Amino acid sequence: MKTRHVVGGLCLLAVPFLAAAAGGAHEHGVARLSLVQEGTTITLGFESPLDSLVGFEHAPRTDAQKQALQKARAALENAATAVTLPAAAACVVSAVTVDMPFGDTAHDGHDDHDTHADAEAEYVFECAQPAALDTVTIGLFQAFPRLQRIDAEAATAAGQGKAVLRPAQATWSLPAAR
Template identity: 40%
Template sequence: MNRFFLRAAAAPLLLALCMLNAHAQPGHPHVHGQVKLDVAIDVRAITIHVDSPLDSIVGFERAPRTDAERKTAQQALAQLRAAGKLFTIDPAAGCTLSQVDLDAPTLGLGKAPPVQAPGHGDLEGNIVFECRSPVQARYVDVGLFDAFSAIRQIDVQIATPDGQYQRTLKRPSARLTWGRQ
C-alpha cells in the first residue's frame, strides 16, 4: 500500500490528537519514567506516535559517551524499530507493521535538536500498522514496560472513528483498550 496514502489518511487524526494534547498540557512537560502515546485509528491503518524522555528509553538524555552507552542506545533503537513486537494489536484488525520513523536528535536521528534545556533529550516516533479492518481493533498490548524498565507510566490519547479516549497505563497493566468491550 502507498505509504504516502497511509500518512495522508492518518494525518488528520494525529493532528487532532496533538492539538488536544497540546491544549491539555501546555509547555510539553518532560517527566522521566512517563511516556506519551497518541493512537490514531482510521479506515486503513493504526498509527502510534511515541513521545518519551530519552532517560525512559536508554537511561540518559545526552549523546552516548562510552561504548556501553552506545550499545544501550543501539539496542533500544533496534527494539523500537521492531515495533511489531512492542505493540500487539487485536488480531480482529488484521494489522502488519508498515513503517517506523524515529526522531532522537541527541542520538543523531532525525531533525536538528530543538532548543531545550541541557540534559533533556527526547525521542519521538511514528509507527504505522497497515490493517485489513482497523476499526475492529479493541485493544493493543503495549510491550514498552517489559522492553524499557525505566518506564513507569504511559499516558495515551486515542482517536477512532467512534470517538476519542484517554487512558493511563501503569505497571503491570499493559493492555490498552477503548470503545465497547
C-alpha cells in the first residue's frame, strides 16, 4: 500500500510541471504548488510564470531587472519564509532547489519578446511528527505582490486534496486522516 501512495504522490507532483511543459498552464498571476508526503519526507514543488514574480519574462535588460531576478531567487531560496509548516510536525528543511531562467544575465541578443519563462522551486522537509502536518502557510504572496493565486494539490498519508490559495487566504488545510 505504501508503494501505491509513493507512486501516486510522485505522479501528482509531476502533473503541474508536465502541463506547463505542454504549454497549456502558463497564466500570469497564477502559480502551482504540489505537496507530496513519503513517510516523514514532505516535498513541495512550486512553479510560477516569471512575470508573476518579477514583472517580465525576457532576459534582464537593465540593472533593475537583474536585481529583481536576484531578489526573486533569494526569496524562493528562503524556505523559512516561503513555506511555514506547523511546529507540532517538527519539520526541518533538508533541501531547497531553485531553477530560474536567465541564470547568466548576459542577454544573448535573441528576440525573446514572445517567450514564456517559468521559475521553479522545490522544498524538501524531514518531519519528526508528519501526522501533525495539517496545514501549510504560503509566504510567497508577500514576497511577490504580482502573484494572485496558487493552485495547490497534495498527496499525503491522509489522502489527496487540492485548494486555491490567494493572498488573503494563504493557509491551506491539508487532507485529514479518515
